[in-house]
């Protein structure tokens with residue numbers, strides 16, 4: 235219940251913030267236009283999306299074998315593989331590695347899994363400094379906020395917000411709201427940190443089973459810094475990120491960067507298949523891969539919901555979502571916001587906790603239309619709505635049935651009873667037209683801001699009969 | 707802890723009911739295949755669209771091009787690989803005292819981290835191949851041209867052979883049989899470092915090089 239109240243009040247808050255609305259609108263318009271320009275040929279796009287869906291579905295269908303193969307290849311390449319069932323275990327593994335090296339500063343590239351783990355807070359409580367190095371994430375860390383978009387984390391901030399933040403945190407650097415100057419200042423500050431950090435952390439975009447390769451997509455070079463300069467590199471990823479073959483990577487990469495920001499490719503595509511080898515002059519001396527489950531294997535059990543795990547985290551579904559564009563990422567209150575978040579997060583946290591999220595959708599279908607791996611998001615939203623009220627406890631999702639109310643169940647039961655017999659149905663309709671003046675007209679939130687519809691004096695059957703139609 | 711976790715996760719995954727709906731239609735993905743001239747034009751225009759410089763030169767003239775560029779850009783020192791594939795040509799071409807100092811440190815980078823981080827203006831490296839479709843350079847850093855050289859100095863010069871210009875990424879992976887021989891680190895570099903994290907405004911030179919200058923050797 236608390237969750238529900240929070241969600242609603244965050245929505246109200248977001249809707250009441252005109253500046254947020256304006257910046258989201260223009261950012262999303264830009265991202266949508268860029269994506270469109272990158273896919274000029276509709277047929278080619280559809281073929282590519284189908285390919286993307288196949289590659290991801292194929293990987294999921296062989297998930298246990300591919301994870302084993304990945305582990306084996308990585309180990310052969312000198313990467314140390316760790317498995318974690320929960321966020322706590324994953325945090326413990328990272329902490330263990332840091333302790334082993336007496337490492338005090340962890341410099342981080344962008345990783346949504348580390349957000350899921352709430353790693354920064356965990357390590358900081360243990361006296362280890364964590365520093366975000368992706369420009370957007372760095373800005374948010376300074377501001378003490380979580381990301382509001384999975385690809386463009388600081389999308390809700392204006393450059394003036396950021397300039398004020400820099401001035402407040404670094405009073406010695408002269409104020410500027412010029413984007414180039416702000417970027418240059420951040421470069422200077424973070425460069426010293428890359429230089430000093432004893433360990434680097436990254437996410438993984440694709441983990442290739444056949445060669446034991448971790449692929450990272452980025453523009454800034456901070457991902458390369460984190461995985462190249464410090465003596466230890468820790469990669470954290472969900473178990474679903476594996477793909478079977480290296481040849482599967484180019485189509486996915488193409489789909490990912492074009493769907494995400496409308497770039498033909500990002501500046502860097504970094505493929506890591508091991509630590510520094512004898513004779514090599516740089517690169518980390520140790521590479522660790524942490525494979526996190528945290529509810530994914532439960533999602534994997536259901537033949538329909540498993541498609542949630544195809545996601546390659548491009549963010550296109552949020553960019554095209556009319557709800558996301560109006561309320562922004564923070565309102566969702568989850569690590570991953572937007573349409574994909576609304577199907578993924580309730581499955582992880584349980585429908586009793588986040589069951590409201592699948593309801594917060596118009597089911598317009600824009601997300602499914604743009605998703606590069608063709609996840610049928612609206613179908614899955616509907617499915618979760620059903621899971622939330624089903625009473626047979628037959629599904630795999632936690633918290634099923636938690637949204638069921640007696641009143642609603644009774645209403646639908648009555649509705650179905652009424653509609654099963656033509657006699658009852660007509661009787662009820664006639665009754666409704668007769669009693670139309672005294673029937674209650676409030677329909678919850680709908681009529682709070684709209685004029686309630688009035689029941690007509692004559693129903694359609696009767697009018698048709700009067701016009702001479704024979705309804706037998 | 708991790709072995710227990712491993713077994714439990716794998717067990718859960720194996721327990722699932724079979725019955726995946728894998729879309730199985732055959733898809734024909736059209737891949738571009740350009741004749742060399744168009745391929746070069748595509749490569750150049752893609753890279754230039756992200757503010758990289760591309761100079762297409764006759765194979766024997768690349769050092770002249772490099773010399774002109776380093777002078778124009780007032781670079782003070784240029785990192786190069788003494789035992790790398792470009793060394794001979796660079797050393798033969800330099801001689802001239804007005805040119806930036808050539809530097810090469812063959813120790814592990816950890817031992818001269820400060821110099822490369824704070825005192826090196828530019829680096830020149832070779833590229834293994836290039837990709838026309840996306841304007842990408844394929845780098846496989848090695849013992850002679852380490853990973854940081856293409857990352858840390860603010861200016862990066864890359865010399866690439868036109869004969870190694872492929873159409874697409876998929877083509878390189880396939881033709882060079884990458885799956886059998888992945889190096890510790892393989893990279894596609896497609897421009898200078900950039901970010902649009904501040905109000906969707908593009909800024910160059912975030913953490914990696916601010917300038918990427920490509921010299922493509924191709925005989926006309």
Ligand code: SF4
Pocket residue numbers: 493544545546547548549550551552574601604605606607608609
């Ligand atoms: S669900 Fe599809 S559109 Fe949304 S982030 Fe994942 S891959 Fe992208």
